[in-house]
Amino acid sequence: MENDNKATGAFEPKLVAFVCNWCTYVGADLAGTSRLKYASNVRVIRLPCTGRIDFMLILKAFAQGMDGVIVSGCHPGDCHYTVGNYHARRRWILFRSLLDFAGIDVRRVHFAWVSAAEGAKWADLVNKVSGEVRELGPYKEYQGLAGKGIA
Amino acid sequence: MEELKNKVRELLKAGTVQAVIGYRAGSDEKTARVAFVRQPDEADGLILDPRCTDNLAVYLLKPEVKLLGKLAIVARPTTARTILQLASENQLADGQVIVLGVSADGKAVVELASFEALEKFVGQVPAGLTEEEKVLLAKIEGMSREERWAFWQSEFARCIKCYACRAACPMCYCSRCIVESNQPQWIPVSPHDEGNLEWHLVRAMHLAGRCLNCGFCAKACPMGIPLNLLTQRLAEEAKAAFGAVAGGSATGEYALSMFKADDKEGFIR
Numbered sequence: 001m002e003n004d005n006k007a008t009g010a011f012e013p014k015l016v017a018f019v020c021n022w023c024t025y026v027g028a029d030l031a032g033t034s035r036l037k038y039a040s041n042v043r044v045i046r047l048p049c050t051g052r053i054d055f056m057l058i059l060k061a062f063a064q065g066m067d068g069v070i071v072s073g074c075h076p077g078d079c080h081y082t083v084g085n086y087h088a089r090r091r092w093i094l095f096r097s098l099l100d101f102a103g104i105d106v107r108r109v110h111f112a113w114v115s116a117a118e119g120a121k122w123a124d125l126v127n128k129v130s131g132e133v134r135e136l137g138p139y140k141e142y143q144g145l146a147g148k149g150i151a
Numbered sequence: 152m153e154e155l156k157n158k159v160r161e162l163l164k165a166g167t168v169q170a171v172i173g174y175r176a177g178s179d180e181k182t183a184r185v186a187f188v189r190q191p192d193e194a195d196g197l198i199l200d201p202r203c204t205d206n207l208a209v210y211l212l213k214p215e216v217k218l219l220g221k222l223a224i225v226a227r228p229t230t231a232r233t234i235l236q237l238a239s240e241n242q243l244a245d246g247q248v249i250v251l252g253v254s255a256d257g258k259a260v261v262e263l264a265s266f267e268a269l270e271k272f273v274g275q276v277p278a279g280l281t282e283e284e285k286v287l288l289a290k291i292e293g294m295s296r297e298e299r300w301a302f303w304q305s306e307f308a309r310c311i312k313c314y315a316c317r318a319a320c321p322m323c324y325c326s327r328c329i330v331e332s333n334q335p336q337w338i339p340v341s342p343h344d345e346g347n348l349e350w351h352l353v354r355a356m357h358l359a360g361r362c363l364n365c366g367f368c369a370k371a372c373p374m375g376i377p378l379n380l381l382t383q384r385l386a387e388e389a390k391a392a393f394g395a396v397a398g399g400s401a402t403g404e405y406a407l408s409m410f411k412a413d414d415k416e417g418f419i420r
């Protein structure tokens with residue numbers, strides 16, 4: 001994966017999206033079948049439920065060179081497993097505050113509810129996050145950690 | 152003090168308990184260490200003074216300590232709250248340990264044989280951060296994001312991954328910790344910047360809403376890393392966001408194993 005735009009040489013953010021199988025993944029699929037055009041910066045990883053999205057996955061994404069992360073699932077009340085997203089929401093509240101306290105740039109971590117019918121919201125979300133992270137530039141701070149080796 | 156020693160002698164003589172976990176003098180006059188008192192006459196060596204700050208509850212779940220038989224434990228308010236938190240996580244049963252509760256001023260000792268009595272005891276002592284702790288947290292929160300990153304990176308860079316903080320924490324009782332998992336290997340074994348950051352964040356998250364703010368982790372750290380600030384920050388957040396405070400009751404619910412349909416946040420798109 002290249003971080004730079006081949007044609008212009010400009011920085012292109014790498015994003016990973018952890019999405020739930022039942023709502024956001026289907027919503028992203030709908031964006032595709034509706035032929036909505038949106039930023040191609042995102043790699044989508046499908047998990048059963050937002051409740052399954054371990055916060056370690058977010059850290060690992062940054063360690064692997066991502067510049068931004070999207071986490072998305074069913075709207076409250078719509079979880080396929082009834083309550084997985086409610087549990088996830090509590091975890092996100094605490095985890096996000098911990099990231100911020102540790103000095104990690106929370107403008108690079110985005111949480112969203114995107115339903116199976118919201119193809120347009122998905123396209124819009126990816127466009128917006130791509131734009132915001134493009135402005136921020138590559139996440140050099142975090143990516144530099146792995147290269148530093150044993151202290 | 153005599154009151155405590157007499158109580159311990161009594162409990163051991165009557166065979167009500169087989170061992171009492173308390174404090175004895177350490178290797179110099181500034182330190183105290185844990186004592187496992189098994190004979191009535193050993194009670195003479197017990198001490199109770201400002202040196203005695205360790206959270207003794209950490210010993211209650213150790214398999215080798217459980218083998219000693221029925222236990223009594225000398226508990227300052229924080230240790231008492233730890234015992235209630237352990238109970239709420241189904242790690243201790245009512246009546247399993249006799250708690251010798253020490254009042255906040257360190258003078259009076261009360262025997263607390265049930266969780267109900269323990270709940271009343273901790274209810275008299277305000278939970279939460281001290282004013283000094285709040286000031287320190289506010290100082291870090293007041294830094295710019297870049298300063299916070301630099302602050303924590305310089306702290307974490309000293310971590311040698313000895314896991315003394317984990318061994319000292321009464322709430323870190325999993326027999327298999329994520330740091331020992333190698334399929335997949337979530338946390339790199341060697342102490343380098345990426346793995347150190349991951350270790351500190353995962354440790355804090357696994358203690359989110361469960362930490363009793365005893366400070367034992369930071370005290371145990373040979374590198375002087377103030378890692379208890381991370382769990383303090385999360386305790387503050389859990390309180391602000393969910394009204395959750397650890398260690399108040401034996402039947403309290405863990406903030407992250409429950410939810411409310413109207414939990415508030417300001418960042419989900």
Ligand code: SF4
Pocket residue numbers: 206319320321322323358361362363364365366367368369379382
């Ligand atoms: S994380 Fe530290 S302060 Fe919190 S309970 Fe564990 S040892 Fe005590």
Ligand code: SF4
Pocket residue numbers: 309310311312313314315316317371372373374375376378
């Ligand atoms: S006790 Fe200190 S040096 Fe050891 S693992 Fe914990 S934070 Fe790192």
